[in-house]
Amino acid sequence: MNFLDNMRLRISTFSIAEKIILFNVFCFLAPMVLNTVFFLLKVPSGAYMNWIQLSPKFDTFITRPWTLISYSFFHSSFFHLLWNMLLLFYAGRLLLNLFPDKIFINNYFLGVFAGGLIFVFSYGLFPVFKGAYPPMIGASAGVMAVFIFICTYNPDQEIRVLFFNIKLKYLGMVFFFLDIIQIPYGNAGGHLAHIGGALLGFFYARQLENGRDIGIGFERVWRHLFMSKQLKTIYKSQKKERSNLNNKNSADRQKKIDAILDKISKSGYDSLSKEDKDFLFEAGKK
Numbered sequence: 001m002n003f004l005d006n007m008r009l010r011i012s013t014f015s016i017a018e019k020i021i022l023f024n025v026f027c028f029l030a031p032m033v034l035n036t037v038f039f040l041l042k043v044p045s046g047a048y049m050n051w052i053q054l055s056p057k058f059d060t061f062i063t064r065p066w067t068l069i070s071y072s073f074f075h076s077s078f079f080h081l082l083w084n085m086l087l088l089f090y091a092g093r094l095l096l097n098l099f100p101d102k103i104f105i106n107n108y109f110l111g112v113f114a115g116g117l118i119f120v121f122s123y124g125l126f127p128v129f130k131g132a133y134p135p136m137i138g139a140s141a142g143v144m145a146v147f148i149f150i151c152t153y154n155p156d157q158e159i160r161v162l163f164f165n166i167k168l169k170y171l172g173m174v175f176f177f178l179d180i181i182q183i184p185y186g187n188a189g190g191h192l193a194h195i196g197g198a199l200l201g202f203f204y205a206r207q208l209e210n211g212r213d214i215g216i217g218f219e220r221v222w223r224h225l226f227m228s229k230q231l232k233t234i235y236k237s238q239k240k241e242r243s244n245l246n247n248k249n250s251a252d253r254q255k256k257i258d259a260i261l262d263k264i265s266k267s268g269y270d271s272l273s274k275e276d277k278d279f280l281f282e283a284g285k286k
Helices: 003-012 016-040 047-051 058-063 067-073 078-096 101-125 140-153 168-181 188-209 216-267 274-285
Strands: 158-161 164-167
Touching: 016 067, 016 078, 016 101, 058 101, 067 101, 078 101, 078 140, 101 140, 101 188, 101 216, 140 168, 140 188, 158 168, 164 168, 168 188, 216 274
Parallel strands: none
Antiparallel strands: 158 164
Protein backbone atom coordinates (compact mmCIF):
# COMPACT_ATOMS: atom_id res chain seq x y z
CA MET A 1 0.00 0.00 0.00
CA ASN A 2 1.50 3.36 -1.06
CA PHE A 3 1.37 6.63 0.87
CA LEU A 4 -1.75 7.98 -0.90
CA ASP A 5 -3.68 4.75 -0.42
CA ASN A 6 -2.71 4.74 3.24
CA MET A 7 -3.91 8.35 3.64
CA ARG A 8 -7.21 7.58 1.92
CA LEU A 9 -7.74 4.64 4.24
CA ARG A 10 -7.01 6.75 7.31
CA ILE A 11 -9.30 9.59 6.20
CA SER A 12 -12.11 7.13 5.45
CA THR A 13 -12.11 6.23 9.17
CA PHE A 14 -12.52 9.88 10.27
CA SER A 15 -15.83 11.10 11.66
CA ILE A 16 -17.72 13.74 9.66
CA ALA A 17 -16.54 16.39 12.15
CA GLU A 18 -12.91 15.36 11.65
CA LYS A 19 -13.31 15.44 7.86
CA ILE A 20 -14.67 19.00 8.02
CA ILE A 21 -11.78 19.98 10.30
CA LEU A 22 -9.31 18.47 7.83
CA PHE A 23 -10.89 20.40 4.95
CA ASN A 24 -10.70 23.65 6.94
CA VAL A 25 -6.99 23.02 7.57
CA PHE A 26 -6.46 22.42 3.84
CA CYS A 27 -8.30 25.67 2.99
CA PHE A 28 -6.11 27.53 5.49
CA LEU A 29 -2.87 26.23 3.99
CA ALA A 30 -3.81 26.42 0.29
CA PRO A 31 -3.89 30.28 0.10
CA MET A 32 -0.42 30.39 1.66
CA VAL A 33 0.94 28.26 -1.17
CA LEU A 34 -0.96 30.32 -3.77
CA ASN A 35 0.35 33.58 -2.31
CA THR A 36 3.92 32.26 -2.57
CA VAL A 37 3.40 31.33 -6.23
CA PHE A 38 1.82 34.73 -6.96
CA PHE A 39 4.72 36.48 -5.23
CA LEU A 40 7.33 34.63 -7.29
CA LEU A 41 5.45 35.35 -10.52
CA LYS A 42 4.83 39.02 -9.58
CA VAL A 43 1.08 38.46 -9.78
CA PRO A 44 -1.15 40.49 -7.40
CA SER A 45 -2.24 38.11 -4.64
CA GLY A 46 -5.34 38.07 -2.47
CA ALA A 47 -7.83 39.20 -5.11
CA TYR A 48 -9.30 35.69 -5.32
CA MET A 49 -10.48 36.05 -1.69
CA ASN A 50 -13.13 38.50 -2.90
CA TRP A 51 -14.82 35.49 -4.51
CA ILE A 52 -14.65 33.43 -1.31
CA GLN A 53 -15.26 35.75 1.65
CA LEU A 54 -18.76 36.96 2.55
CA SER A 55 -19.43 40.64 1.83
CA PRO A 56 -21.92 42.56 4.02
CA LYS A 57 -22.93 44.60 0.95
CA PHE A 58 -26.18 43.07 -0.21
CA ASP A 59 -25.65 43.92 -3.88
CA THR A 60 -22.26 42.15 -3.79
CA PHE A 61 -23.59 39.18 -1.84
CA ILE A 62 -26.53 38.64 -4.19
CA THR A 63 -24.16 38.29 -7.17
CA ARG A 64 -21.96 35.81 -5.26
CA PRO A 65 -24.43 33.57 -3.40
CA TRP A 66 -21.88 30.76 -3.04
CA THR A 67 -19.98 32.93 -0.54
CA LEU A 68 -22.74 32.12 1.98
CA ILE A 69 -20.95 28.80 2.43
CA SER A 70 -17.42 29.35 1.04
CA TYR A 71 -16.60 31.96 3.72
CA SER A 72 -16.86 29.27 6.41
CA PHE A 73 -13.91 27.22 5.12
CA PHE A 74 -11.27 29.97 5.40
CA HIS A 75 -9.71 31.62 8.45
CA SER A 76 -7.81 34.83 8.99
CA SER A 77 -5.10 33.45 11.29
CA PHE A 78 -3.72 30.27 12.81
CA PHE A 79 -5.38 30.91 16.17
CA HIS A 80 -8.70 31.75 14.50
CA LEU A 81 -8.54 28.30 12.89
CA LEU A 82 -7.21 26.56 16.02
CA TRP A 83 -9.93 27.69 18.46
CA ASN A 84 -12.72 27.04 15.98
CA MET A 85 -11.49 23.54 15.16
CA LEU A 86 -10.86 22.62 18.80
CA LEU A 87 -14.40 23.57 19.77
CA LEU A 88 -15.80 21.81 16.69
CA PHE A 89 -13.84 18.66 17.53
CA TYR A 90 -15.11 18.38 21.10
CA ALA A 91 -18.67 19.56 20.41
CA GLY A 92 -18.79 17.30 17.35
CA ARG A 93 -17.78 14.26 19.41
CA LEU A 94 -20.54 14.97 21.94
CA LEU A 95 -23.14 15.35 19.19
CA LEU A 96 -22.03 12.30 17.20
CA ASN A 97 -22.21 10.15 20.34
CA LEU A 98 -25.97 10.76 20.29
CA PHE A 99 -26.92 11.37 16.66
CA PRO A 100 -26.04 10.19 13.14
CA ASP A 101 -23.86 12.18 10.74
CA LYS A 102 -26.84 13.84 9.05
CA ILE A 103 -27.78 15.77 12.22
CA PHE A 104 -24.22 17.10 12.49
CA ILE A 105 -24.14 18.09 8.81
CA ASN A 106 -27.52 19.82 9.01
CA ASN A 107 -26.58 21.69 12.19
CA TYR A 108 -23.19 22.81 10.99
CA PHE A 109 -24.15 24.08 7.55
CA LEU A 110 -27.51 25.57 8.55
CA GLY A 111 -25.56 27.38 11.27
CA VAL A 112 -23.15 28.66 8.62
CA PHE A 113 -26.09 29.93 6.54
CA ALA A 114 -27.85 31.49 9.55
CA GLY A 115 -24.69 33.25 10.74
CA GLY A 116 -23.94 34.54 7.24
CA LEU A 117 -27.45 35.90 6.73
CA ILE A 118 -27.45 37.61 10.16
CA PHE A 119 -24.11 39.18 9.24
CA VAL A 120 -25.34 40.53 5.88
CA PHE A 121 -28.70 41.79 7.14
CA SER A 122 -27.20 43.39 10.28
CA TYR A 123 -24.95 45.61 8.17
CA GLY A 124 -27.96 46.78 6.21
CA LEU A 125 -30.15 47.23 9.30
CA PHE A 126 -28.15 48.88 12.10
CA PRO A 127 -27.02 52.52 11.67
CA VAL A 128 -23.70 51.88 13.42
CA PHE A 129 -22.52 49.88 10.39
CA LYS A 130 -23.37 52.51 7.81
CA GLY A 131 -20.49 52.95 5.37
CA ALA A 132 -18.49 50.04 6.82
CA TYR A 133 -18.29 46.87 4.75
CA PRO A 134 -15.64 44.50 6.16
CA PRO A 135 -15.95 41.01 4.67
CA MET A 136 -16.16 37.91 6.84
CA ILE A 137 -14.46 34.50 6.85
CA GLY A 138 -14.42 31.71 9.43
CA ALA A 139 -16.37 28.64 10.55
CA SER A 140 -17.49 30.14 13.87
CA ALA A 141 -21.21 30.30 13.02
CA GLY A 142 -21.31 26.60 12.12
CA VAL A 143 -19.20 25.70 15.15
CA MET A 144 -21.51 27.65 17.47
CA ALA A 145 -24.56 25.95 15.95
CA VAL A 146 -23.12 22.51 16.78
CA PHE A 147 -21.95 23.60 20.23
CA ILE A 148 -25.20 25.29 21.32
CA PHE A 149 -27.22 22.42 19.85
CA ILE A 150 -25.56 19.90 22.16
CA CYS A 151 -25.68 22.34 25.10
CA THR A 152 -29.45 22.66 24.56
CA TYR A 153 -30.23 19.02 23.85
CA ASN A 154 -28.13 17.60 26.68
CA PRO A 155 -27.93 20.56 29.10
CA ASP A 156 -27.08 18.67 32.29
CA GLN A 157 -24.13 16.74 30.92
CA GLU A 158 -20.97 17.76 32.76
CA ILE A 159 -17.58 18.21 31.12
CA ARG A 160 -14.19 18.93 32.65
CA VAL A 161 -12.86 22.47 32.16
CA LEU A 162 -9.41 22.96 33.70
CA PHE A 163 -9.86 22.00 37.38
CA PHE A 164 -13.64 21.74 37.70
CA ASN A 165 -16.73 20.24 36.10
CA ILE A 166 -19.39 22.40 34.48
CA LYS A 167 -22.75 21.58 32.94
CA LEU A 168 -23.07 22.17 29.21
CA LYS A 169 -26.01 24.56 29.64
CA TYR A 170 -23.90 26.96 31.71
CA LEU A 171 -20.97 26.76 29.31
CA GLY A 172 -23.30 27.52 26.40
CA MET A 173 -24.72 30.53 28.25
CA VAL A 174 -21.22 31.87 28.89
CA PHE A 175 -20.23 31.61 25.22
CA PHE A 176 -23.48 33.25 24.06
CA PHE A 177 -23.22 36.06 26.63
CA LEU A 178 -19.58 36.75 25.71
CA ASP A 179 -20.53 37.20 22.05
CA ILE A 180 -23.25 39.69 22.96
CA ILE A 181 -21.11 41.88 25.21
CA GLN A 182 -18.13 41.88 22.80
CA ILE A 183 -20.08 43.37 19.86
CA PRO A 184 -19.08 47.00 20.63
CA TYR A 185 -15.38 46.17 21.03
CA GLY A 186 -14.41 44.85 17.61
CA ASN A 187 -15.38 42.18 15.07
CA ALA A 188 -19.04 43.09 15.54
CA GLY A 189 -20.08 41.25 12.38
CA GLY A 190 -18.28 38.09 13.50
CA HIS A 191 -19.99 38.11 16.89
CA LEU A 192 -23.38 38.64 15.24
CA ALA A 193 -22.68 35.67 13.00
CA HIS A 194 -21.81 33.59 16.09
CA ILE A 195 -25.16 34.59 17.60
CA GLY A 196 -26.95 33.61 14.39
CA GLY A 197 -25.34 30.18 14.45
CA ALA A 198 -26.06 29.76 18.16
CA LEU A 199 -29.76 30.62 17.70
CA LEU A 200 -30.00 28.09 14.88
CA GLY A 201 -28.44 25.38 17.07
CA PHE A 202 -30.79 26.22 19.95
CA PHE A 203 -33.88 26.16 17.73
CA TYR A 204 -32.80 22.94 16.01
CA ALA A 205 -32.37 21.16 19.36
CA ARG A 206 -35.70 22.39 20.72
CA GLN A 207 -37.54 21.27 17.58
CA LEU A 208 -35.81 17.88 17.60
CA GLU A 209 -36.90 17.38 21.21
CA ASN A 210 -40.46 17.84 19.96
CA GLY A 211 -39.94 15.21 17.25
CA ARG A 212 -39.42 17.64 14.35
CA ASP A 213 -36.19 17.69 12.35
CA ILE A 214 -35.97 21.16 10.78
CA GLY A 215 -32.97 20.06 8.72
CA ILE A 216 -34.86 17.48 6.68
CA GLY A 217 -35.34 19.81 3.71
CA PHE A 218 -31.68 20.77 3.65
CA GLU A 219 -30.76 17.11 4.00
CA ARG A 220 -32.73 16.28 0.83
CA VAL A 221 -30.77 18.97 -1.02
CA TRP A 222 -27.27 17.79 -0.04
CA ARG A 223 -28.18 14.15 -0.52
CA HIS A 224 -29.45 14.95 -4.02
CA LEU A 225 -26.35 16.98 -4.88
CA PHE A 226 -23.74 14.60 -3.51
CA MET A 227 -25.12 11.20 -2.55
CA SER A 228 -27.15 10.59 -5.72
CA LYS A 229 -24.01 10.89 -7.88
CA GLN A 230 -22.18 8.52 -5.57
CA LEU A 231 -25.04 6.01 -5.72
CA LYS A 232 -25.14 6.25 -9.52
CA THR A 233 -21.40 5.59 -9.66
CA ILE A 234 -21.78 2.56 -7.38
CA TYR A 235 -24.73 1.28 -9.46
CA LYS A 236 -22.80 1.67 -12.72
CA SER A 237 -19.77 -0.05 -11.20
CA GLN A 238 -21.89 -2.96 -9.96
CA LYS A 239 -23.69 -3.18 -13.30
CA LYS A 240 -20.35 -3.30 -15.13
CA GLU A 241 -19.08 -6.01 -12.76
CA ARG A 242 -22.23 -8.07 -13.32
CA SER A 243 -21.88 -7.59 -17.09
CA ASN A 244 -18.25 -8.70 -17.00
CA LEU A 245 -19.18 -11.71 -14.89
CA ASN A 246 -22.02 -12.62 -17.25
CA ASN A 247 -19.72 -12.33 -20.26
CA LYS A 248 -17.13 -14.55 -18.56
CA ASN A 249 -19.78 -17.13 -17.64
CA SER A 250 -21.17 -17.05 -21.18
CA ALA A 251 -17.69 -17.63 -22.68
CA ASP A 252 -17.00 -20.51 -20.29
CA ARG A 253 -20.36 -22.09 -21.11
CA GLN A 254 -19.71 -21.83 -24.84
CA LYS A 255 -16.29 -23.47 -24.44
CA LYS A 256 -17.88 -26.37 -22.60
CA ILE A 257 -20.57 -26.75 -25.28
CA ASP A 258 -17.91 -26.77 -28.02
CA ALA A 259 -15.95 -29.46 -26.14
CA ILE A 260 -19.08 -31.65 -25.80
CA LEU A 261 -19.93 -31.24 -29.50
CA ASP A 262 -16.38 -32.23 -30.42
CA LYS A 263 -16.77 -35.35 -28.29
CA ILE A 264 -20.05 -36.20 -30.05
CA SER A 265 -18.48 -35.77 -33.51
CA LYS A 266 -15.59 -38.06 -32.59
CA SER A 267 -17.25 -40.75 -30.42
CA GLY A 268 -21.00 -40.26 -30.77
CA TYR A 269 -23.71 -39.10 -28.36
CA ASP A 270 -23.58 -42.29 -26.29
CA SER A 271 -20.02 -41.48 -25.25
CA LEU A 272 -21.25 -38.49 -23.22
CA SER A 273 -21.48 -38.72 -19.46
CA LYS A 274 -24.77 -38.04 -17.70
CA GLU A 275 -23.35 -34.67 -16.55
CA ASP A 276 -22.49 -33.70 -20.17
CA LYS A 277 -25.95 -34.75 -21.41
CA ASP A 278 -27.70 -32.75 -18.66
CA PHE A 279 -25.53 -29.69 -19.37
CA LEU A 280 -26.23 -29.86 -23.11
CA PHE A 281 -29.95 -30.24 -22.43
CA GLU A 282 -30.02 -27.17 -20.14
CA ALA A 283 -27.93 -25.14 -22.61
CA GLY A 284 -30.39 -25.97 -25.38
CA LYS A 285 -33.25 -24.46 -23.34
CA LYS A 286 -31.53 -21.02 -23.11
